[in-house]
Amino acid sequence: MTKQDNNKDKLRVYEYAKSLNMSSKEIITILKRLGLPVNNHMSVMENDAVNSVEKFFKDIKANAAAKRSDSGSSQGSNKPAANTNRPESKQQTVAVQPKPDQRPASAQVQTASPRPSGSQQEERPQGGQSGEPRQSAQGQGGGGYRQGGQGQGQGGGQNRQGGQGQGGGYRQGGQGQGQGGGQNRQGGQGQGQGGGQNRPGGQGQGQGGGYRQGGQGQGQGGGYRPGGQGQGQGSGQNRPGGQGGGQSSFGGGQGNRTSGPSRPQGTQGGSTPGSGQGQRSRPGESRPNDRDRRDSGRPTTIPPKPVGAVVDIDGDDAGAKAKKARPPQRQFDNRGGNRGPGNRGNGRNQGRGGRFQQEPPKPKIDNTPKKIIVRGTMTVGELAKSLHKDASEVIKKLLFLGVMATINQELDLDAIQLLASDYGVEVELKIPVEEDKFENFEEKDDDEDLQERPPVVTIMGHVDHGKTTLLDAIRKTNVTEGEAGGITQHIGAYQVETNGKKITFLDTPGHEAFTSMRARGAQVTDITIIVVAADDGVMPQTIEAIAHAKAAKVPIIVAVNKIDKPDANPDHIKQELTAYELVPEEWGGDTIFCNISAKQRIGLENLLDMILLVSEVQEFKANPNKRARGTVIEAELDKGKGPVARVLIQHGTLKVGDSFVAGVHFGRVRAMVNDKGKKLKEAGPSTPVEITGMTEVPQAGDPFLVFEDERKARAIAEKRAITLRQSEMGANSRVTLDDLYKQIKEGEVKDLNVIIKADVQGSAEALKGSLEKIDVEGARVKILLSGVGAVTESDVILASASNAIIIGFNVRPEPQAKNTADQEKVDIRLHSIIYKVMEEIESAMKGLLDPTYKEVVIGQAEVRNIFKVSKVGTIAGCMVTSGKINRNAELRVIRGGIVVFTGKVDSLKRFKDDVKEVAQGYECGISVEKFNDIKEGDTIEAFVMETVER
Ligand SMILES: Nc1nc2c(ncn2[C@@H]2O[C@H](COP(=O)(O)OP(=O)(O)OP(=O)(O)O)[C@@H](O)[C@H]2O)c(=O)[nH]1
Secondary structure (H helix, E strand, O other): OHHHHHOOOOOEHHHHHHHOOOOHHHHHHHHHHOOOOOOOOOOEOOHHHHHHHHHHHHHHHHHHHHHHHHHOOOOOOOOHHHHHOOHHHHHHHHHHOOOOOOOOOOOEOOOOOOOOOOOOOOOOOOOOEOOOOOEOOOOEOOOOOOOOOEEEEEEEEEOOEOOOOOOOOOOOOOEEEEEEEEEOOEOOEEEEEEOOOOOOOOEEEEEEOOOOEOOEEEEEEOOOOOOOEEEEEEOOOOOOOOEOOOOOOOOOEEEEOEOOOOOOOOOOOOOOOOOOOOOEOOHHHHHHHHOOOOOOOOOOOOOOOOOOOOOOOOOOOHHHHHHHHOOOOOOEOOOOOOOOOOOOOOOOOOOOOOOEOOOOOOOOOOOOOOEEEEOOOEEHHHHHHHOOOOHHHHHHHHHHOOOOOOOOOEEOHHHHHHHHHHOOOEEEEOOOOOHHHHHHOOOOOOHHHOEEOOOEEEEEEOOOOOHHHHHHHHHHHHOOOOOHHHOOOOOOEEEEEEOOEEEEEEOOOOHHHHHHHHHOOOOOOOEEEEEEEOOOOOOHHHHHHHHHHHHOOOOEEEEEEOOOOOOOOHHHHHHHHHHHOOOEHHHOOOEEEEEOEOOOOEOHHHHHHHHHHHHHHHOOEEOOOOEOEEEEEEEEEEOOOEEEEEEEEEEOEEEOOOEEEEOOEEEEEEEEEOOOOOEOOEEOOOOEEEEEEEOOOOOOOOEEEEEOOHHHHHHHHHHHHHHHHHHHHOOOOOOOHHHHHHHHHOOOOOEEEEEEEEOOHHHHHHHHHHHHOOEEOOEEEEEEEEEEOOEOHHHHHHHHHHOEEEEEEOEOEOHHHHHHHHHHOOOEEEEOOHHHHHHHHHHHHHOOOOOOEEEEEEEEEEEEEEEEEOOOEEEEEEEEEEEEEEOOOEEEEEEOOEEEEEEEEEEEEEOOEEOOEEEOOOEEEEEEOOEOOOOOOOEEEEEEEEEOOO
């Protein structure tokens, strides 16, 4: 005032306003209301203008004082009514109208104090008591605030004009309750209770009292912002003494507004953002002090005004922020008495609160998936994408986990799982099978997709027992008339039809093909027919064939052939075969025996019926509705057609144009013919076809699979070729006695499969009986085959296919068998003493095998001439056929694959000279120590014992 006095002459509106801590606009408004001339903030205020304004204020004060005295010091007394009629009400109007928006209706005194919790509401100088800035306001304000505190406060404040107020919790989810009664500005009386968990959707209640003009008001304001619940009740005479209840802006507050005389409706309870309570104090009142406070309520009708209309999210200083943020045109929220920024001028403080209906900040749509499918490692970028996150966010998370990563960095499965779980996302692992190892997996089919398919049959048996004749007979018998003129093609297999059902025969008779395919991992045969000539009986290859079929666990049908022959004795065959666990049904067994004559075509129908019977029991099925998978049964380079592969389709359907991989080669089906030479467009399960369109020739037994396109097929084929080369160089995975114990321990080997070849049947039987008794730690010896004679290539292939070892008892492997065994890494153990075999096998199974020495064959020589020299003995004139013969080597004499003597070199000569060794391709004379029974055609094998490192 002093200032005013001093400058009355030149006092300008803005200066005057400033001295009152009001805005120029407010003063201008008052001046206009009072009918005094004023243009703008620079207008000079004459004395009378100043006086008028002061009087105006004085009246207000007087009213306030009167009101106070009426209401006593009681807080919250609502006696407002009385005030309503007071002169102030007039002023109210004045005050309000000019800045409707800012001084909203609800004066809320109490929202919590801005500052530290519990503090008194206002920041005013007066501290504790909520001040009335201007006029002896009294107040207590308390409220949890800002920091999530919980606060309760009571405050009565007379803002400006004797309000009372209380403030409740605020901002940060605090919970607060406040009661306050305030007479804002103009002697109003009010009570306010306010509690609010603001921000985050708390709940709050607030009651606020009247303001401005002696109104009375109660307001309850609820929490807002995000969905809080709030209730607001308010009765107030705001401005004009209305009464109202309000609702807070957003969160679902509820409020009632009720009649209000003036302004729009009364105050309201809910406050906008900030406090749980809703009242808003008038500008005047709190103004200076109220800074920081936030208030909420806003008159409903307030026109949108830029100022103060802030969406106050924080309840805090929204004012300023809001200004910036707010869009040019806002829409206020008319509901409830929320909004309303507090006071304009001070907007920063109180006022803000306004809410407009600015769209509530769009809730961020959380599109984080519930589950992601992971098929292997992923880069940070890929993971972020599948989580619907920014890569930077994922990188940040990784940083928190102590991992510095870039967007292209690969994350392993653990890291992926960790990150995903951090987002609450489930990870489903779908690690793709290694497609290049497609023989190791097979798509699972649902039962309903499976359809019956023709059985695939292989015919095996001893030489000349009639296999080929039988195959031909079946083929010719069943060629349907008209089918390619009855001319069949050799494509490795053919199909016949009997009783409306098809049967596929592999037309490479003999177990070699069968077993070599099996050795390559291909098992194409469903049923085996063992042909035994009724006039001959069970022969070595018959036994081998049985062993092969059993090793492959393929059902056996015995075809007793040549029954047309006068000396045929089928019963004798049955009798013999019982020794191999093939017992005819009529004798209580479960093996089907068919008497046939392939030559005379007798019993063929019955044989086919039996095949169908077995296949019915076995239920051979496949899903024809998927990509084709099969096995190459033969392949060759045809001069005209290029590489040709004969393939047996086992699953799915092969179509012309399909891209495929066969073994380590790829191709695209250019043309396809069946066994009748008929061109096919597609071929289903169990169909043998010949296809062209390959770049190279695959091998029999190679797996065949169709891929989606040629590019993929090529890539897979290349990968397989690399893998093949690596495995060829790699370790031997076959069982050997040296690592048998290890394999048993690792569970890789449960039975030790053994093939016995001995010099005589008696030895083979004895050995078989002894070995079968060995049982070490649950592992047993399983004899796949025991026979007489040298170890043949066929034995080696069987061993290879069945992961068996071969024991040669007084026999040697044939040269070809030896090569194959080296190639296939089949372990052949050669012995001449039964108990040593037992010892070795048992020790190997117990892990005690510790052969310090290993026999290494260094060379072989063929005996071409025999020279008998008196006193010296027999000298064998030899040609060294492989390796070398060393003077100090041990040697054995082999005749017809059987070892006839083992000893040492007595003398080794080249012409007449003694030499240390003779290499391959040279002739030499060898005499064997203590052995003169060498014969032309014998083989002398030289070997040394080498220390084996274990
Ligand atoms: N009497 C008579 N002879 C038969 C019968 N089946 C086959 N043969 C004859 O037995 C001989 C051998 O027949 P193949 O069909 O070549 O015998 P295989 O088992 O295929 O012989 P390999 O191919 O050498 O293993 C031929 O001369 C056939 O004519 C038959 O049922 N009765």
